[in-house]
Amino acid sequence: xxxxxxxxxxKEIHEQPEVVGHTLARYVxxxxxxxxxxxxxxxxxxxxxxxxxxxxxxxxxxxYVAKYWFERMARLPVEVDVASExxxxxxxxxxxxLAIFISQSGETADTLAALRYAKAEGAHTLxxxxxxxxxxxxxxxxxxxxxxxxxxxxxxxKAFTCQLMVLASLAVAAGKxxxxxxxxxxxxxxxxxxxxxxxxxxxxxxxxxIEKLAHRIAKSRDVLYLGRGTSFPLALEGALKLKExxxxxxxxxxxxxxxxxxxxxxDETMPVVVIAPHDRVFEKTVSNMQEVAARGGNIILxxxxxxxxxxxxxxxxxxxxxxxxxxxxxxxxxxxxxxxAYHTAVVMGTDVDQPRNLAKSVTVx
Ligand code: F6R
Numbered sequence: 001x002x003x004x005x006x007x008x009x010x011k012e013i014h015e016q017p018e019v020v021g022h023t024l025a026r027y028v029x030x031x032x033x034x035x036x037x038x039x040x041x042x043x044x045x046x047x048x049x050x051x052x053x054x055x056x057x058x059x060x061x062x063x064y065v066a067k068y069w070f071e072r073m074a075r076l077p078v079e080v081d082v083a084s085e086x087x088x089x090x091x092x093x094x095x096x097x098l099a100i101f102i103s104q105s106g107e108t109a110d111t112l113a114a115l116r117y118a119k120a121e122g123a124h125t126l127x128x129x130x131x132x133x134x135x136x137x138x139x140x141x142x143x144x145x146x147x148x149x150x151x152x153x154x155x156x157x158k159a160f161t162c163q164l165m166v167l168a169s170l171a172v173a174a175g176k177x178x179x180x181x182x183x184x185x186x187x188x189x190x191x192x193x194x195x196x197x198x199x200x201x202x203x204x205x206x207x208x209x210i211e212k213l214a215h216r217i218a219k220s221r222d223v224l225y226l227g228r229g230t231s232f233p234l235a236l237e238g239a240l241k242l243k244e245x246x247x248x249x250x251x252x253x254x255x256x257x258x259x260x261x262x263x264x265x266x267d268e269t270m271p272v273v274v275i276a277p278h279d280r281v282f283e284k285t286v287s288n289m290q291e292v293a294a295r296g297g298n299i300i301l302x303x304x305x306x307x308x309x310x311x312x313x314x315x316x317x318x319x320x321x322x323x324x325x326x327x328x329x330x331x332x333x334x335x336x337x338x339x340x341a342y343h344t345a346v347v348m349g350t351d352v353d354q355p356r357n358l359a360k361s362v363t364v365x
Contacts, residue, residue: 106134214343
């Protein structure tokens with residue numbers, strides 16, 4: 001039931017502080033401030049030399065974010081692939097490699113086929129799934145459940161942020177096991193994770209501003225999303241969300257790639273959404289933003305108070321996000337990204353929960 005919301009998608013966006021909080025409580029021991037996985041892993045992260053992450057669509061973008069986390073916190077090389085490519089490429093896996101599969105439904109045909117392939121190759125298989133009775137959950141060696149609850153809207157929202165919470169916890173556990181993170185590092189990171197649900201609730205307060213902005217976005221033919229670091233996969237997710245529910249063409253790019261092609265598209269008619277928390281790569285993103293502004297591009301900047309003060313461009317709109325430890329920004333910045341797609345679709349009058357040509361669970365390849 002939609003409670004008091006107009007669409008399931010709106011309800012599911014608003015539920016995120018709660019369900020991400022439930023997921024956090026399953027993976028982190030608040031009392032000891034340690035990550036504590038609900039299952040014992042059948043391998044030691046110290047022995048793992050390579051990780052592959054395979055998924056489709058939004059779940060694959062959660063995988064891309066996780067790549068940054070695993071590589072930084074655990075110094076563990078990660079390859080991310082969409083399942084439809086991974087399964088037919090016959091990618092060489094070594095016995096004992098770790099293959100992670102991410103799926104809300106646990107029934108996506110390509111992801112399931114990739115899982116079966118990895119199993120046959122002798123890899124350890126670990127699934128991050130929302131439906132614990134699903135085929136992918138049943139067939140994986142290890143299951144880490146997301147506690148998003150049933151997701152009805154076709155566009156994935158709360159499943160995505162819960163996937164990120166599980167993957168963030170797993171990356172911290174990996175960093176700890178591999179000796180790349182000290183106890184002190186872990187405590188700090190756990191503090192950062194514990195803050196996330198409250199920060200997501202703060203992020204929801206941008207909704208009125210975003211609703212207004214949606215009227216302008218709805219008049220555009222194309223929208224460009226830019227981000228660096230973990231904000232890059234979020235730019236991909238923002239573009240996917242917008243196109244699938246509002247039918248407005250959108251593209252996500254790594255901000256540094258702008259001058260290698262897409263900058264040719266910039267004019268005053270194409271809004272550019274820049275996702276730029278004040279993190280290690282913030283200044284680099286600002287210089288890309290200046291390139292956009294210099295060509296008459298209209299910028300929608302999602303950043304925190306510090307970023308807003310330092311960004312020296314005239315942006316069309318700045319969406320000021322809460323201050324936070326930078327490692328886990330994607331979970332919090334997902335909120336305005338989802339809201340922007342949602343409200344634009346509402347303005348366009350599309351069928352938000354059941355967009356044309358799409359199914360919730362893609363059980364054919
Ligand atoms: C986009 C979306 C899809 C799914 C993809 C994978 O909003 O919902 O891209 O993320 O079809 O589905 P699952 O996670 O069920 O494997």
